[in-house]
Amino acid sequence: SSELTQDPAVSVALGQTVRITCQGDSLRSYYASWYQQKPGQAPVLVIYGKNNRPSGIPDRFSGSSSGNTASLTITGAQAEDEADYYCNSRDSSGTGVVFGGGTKLTVL
Amino acid sequence: EVQLVESGGGLVQPGGSLRLSCAASGFTFSSYEMNWVRQAPGKGLEWVSYISSSGSTIYYADSVKGRFTISRDNAKNSLYLQMNSLRAEDTAVYYCARDPTGGGWFDPWGQGTLVTVSS
Numbered sequence: 001s002s003e004l005t006q007d008p009a010v011s012v013a014l015g016q017t018v019r020i021t022c023q024g025d026s027l028r029s030y031y032a033s034w035y036q037q038k039p040g041q042a043p044v045l046v047i048y049g050k051n052n053r054p055s056g057i058p059d060r061f062s063g064s065s066s067g068n069t070a071s072l073t074i075t076g077a078q079a080e081d082e083a084d085y086y087c088n089s090r091d092s093s094g095t096g097v098v099f100g101g102g103t104k105l106t107v108l
Numbered sequence: 109e110v111q112l113v114e115s116g117g118g119l120v121q122p123g124g125s126l127r128l129s130c131a132a133s134g135f136t137f138s139s140y141e142m143n144w145v146r147q148a149p150g151k152g153l154e155w156v157s158y159i160s161s162s163g164s165t166i167y168y169a170d171s172v173k174g175r176f177t178i179s180r181d182n183a184k185n186s187l188y189l190q191m192n193s194l195r196a197e198d199t200a201v202y203y204c205a206r207d208p209t210g211g212g213w214f215d216p217w218g219q220g221t222l223v224t225v226s227s
Binding site: 102 | 143145152153154155158167169203211212213214215216217218219220
């Protein structure tokens with residue numbers, strides 16, 4: 001198996017840009033995907049693959065990757081973006097899936 | 109509308125068993141790989157198990173291997189998770205999630221069903 005590491009908490013001022021990162025060896029071989037989870041709700045996919053957004057996800061969400069680090073960027077953060085964000089990818093064996101520990105985003 | 113609805117959660121004693129179900133609608137269930145993911149109270153997400161579209165390929169997290177069994181019935185558009193020898197650390201909300209392309213990303217997720225293992 002492998003691990004994905006995320007900062008536990010990040011804050012951003014309303015309307016500013018924030019980057020949430022995810023590190024792990026599996027990211028050298030597999031793309032990360034990103035999920036938004038609000039309290040009491042199921043996770044929602046916001047970014048997958050190289051930098052793809054599912055239908056309905058605002059274009060202020062974008063993804064990027066370099067080496068063993070994947071990033072989720074929110075350009076012009078809104079109050080409704082306050083949530084927990086999780087990354088995931090296939091594990092190094094390719095047979096399982098691993099999640100990061102999650103990042104709590106606070107919009108100030 | 110693509111929808112996943114879990115059921116079967118509840119309170120069970122340590123060492124007991126429980127079977128979770130996930131009913132799929134709004135898409136051709138038999139064409140998609142499926143997963144179970146869980147989330148302990150106040151904790152992060154943990155992948156539990158994977159099953160291919162035909163059911164021929166199955167993977168488990170080490171934490172549940174030998175105790176949990178994933179299965180599916182494509183005729184009934186349903187996914188299952190048989191959980192045996194349950195432990196307190198299995199207490200979590202269990203989500204079923206579709207893997208749209210086999211790429212390891214999940215969309216959509218069900219609303220989850222809570223499993224509590226306690227005496």
